[in-house]
Amino acid sequence: MVQLIQWFIFLIGFGFTVTGGTSLIGYMNLLPAGMSWQEYVIFIQSRMECWLFLIGLLLMLLSTLKIGRNPCQ
Numbered sequence: 793m794v795q796l797i798q799w800f801i802f803l804i805g806f807g808f809t810v811t812g813g814t815s816l817i818g819y820m821n822l823l824p825a826g827m828s829w830q831e832y833v834i835f836i837q838s839r840m841e842c843w844l845f846l847i848g849l850l851l852m853l854l855s856t857l858k859i860g861r862n863p864c865q
Contacts, residue, residue: 805851812845
């Protein structure tokens with residue numbers, strides 16, 4: 793049962809990572825429109841959907857570390 797929850801958390805993290813990564817790539821269209829890299833970074837820091845990328849990576853990392861442990865030890 794515990795591993796099922798860990799896999800569920802992994803899949804939620806994967807979904808967050810895909811959503812956030814897609815937003816990051818989509819917002820890169822602002823660069824050819826005249827925005828500098830510094831302005832781009834400041835802009836994406838204020839967008840919640842871009843933070844989902846980091847939250848998703850963290851969830852996937854934590855669930856992977858827990859899945860890899862042997863419960864018999």
